[in-house]
Amino acid sequence: xxxxxxxxxxxxxxxxxxxxxxxxxxxxxxxxxxxxxxxxxxxxxxxxxxxxxxxxxxxxxxxxxxxxxxxxxxxxxxxxxxxxxxxxxxxxxxxxxxxxxxxxxxxxxxxxxxxxxxxxxxxxxxxxxxx
Numbered sequence: 001x002x003x004x005x006x007x008x009x010x011x012x013x014x015x016x017x018x019x020x021x022x023x024x025x026x027x028x029x030x031x032x033x034x035x036x037x038x039x040x041x042x043x044x045x046x047x048x049x050x051x052x053x054x055x056x057x058x059x060x061x062x063x064x065x066x067x068x069x070x071x072x073x074x075x076x077x078x079x080x081x082x083x084x085x086x087x088x089x090x091x092x093x094x095x096x097x098x099x100x101x102x103x104x105x106x107x108x109x110x111x112x113x114x115x116x117x118x119x120x121x122x123x124x125x126x127x128x129x130x131x
Contacts, residue, residue: 001096001097001099001121002059011094011095014091014130015070015130016130017068017088017112017128017130018071018085019130020087020088020091020128020130021068021071021072021084021087022072022084022087023087023091024083026086026087026090026091027083027084027086027087027102028091029088029090030086030087030088030090030091031087032085033085033086033089033090033093033110034054034059034085034086034090035052035053035054036088037056037072037100037103037104037107038052038053038054038107039040039052039111040043040104040108041104041105041107041108042103042108042115045108046109047068049101050075051087054080054113054117055114056079056081056082057078057082058084058087058113058114058117059081059086060078060079060081060082060084061110061114061116062085062114062117062118062120062121063081063084063121064081065114066117066118066121066122068084068088068121068125069081070121072084080099085117085121088121088124088128089103089120089121091124091128092123092124092127092128095128096127097124098120098123098124098127098128102123103120106119106120106123107120
């Protein structure tokens with residue numbers, strides 16, 4: 001897979017997973033990305049256009065279940081954990097580690113949202129290569 005064209009213009013050099021997970025700017029873009037992916041997955045599943053937001057509590061739970069809590073600082077709120085999940089998912093997409101289509105399909109095929117998010121986070125975690 002190829003990285004998203006021109007993402008190198010704004011992508012920082014992240015040395016490790018902690019830097020990706022705690023990048024507030026990535027989290028901001030990741031919020032839009034995750035909501036878009038979820039909305040597309042729901043639209044396909046229901047065969048009706050849908051615009052939905054993913055609740056932070058679902059993202060935080062998925063992050064924990066995907067065993068991504070350890071590289072983060074202690075005492076993080078659920079909101080910050082959700083931001084970390086969003087940052088990782090958009091980083092994986094921008095880096096070419098996961099496609100938009102794969103993200104949508106993963107959520108669409110899941111029995112429930114948290115399970116789909118866990119699968120998506122695990123894919124991202126396993127494919128990202130940092131120095």
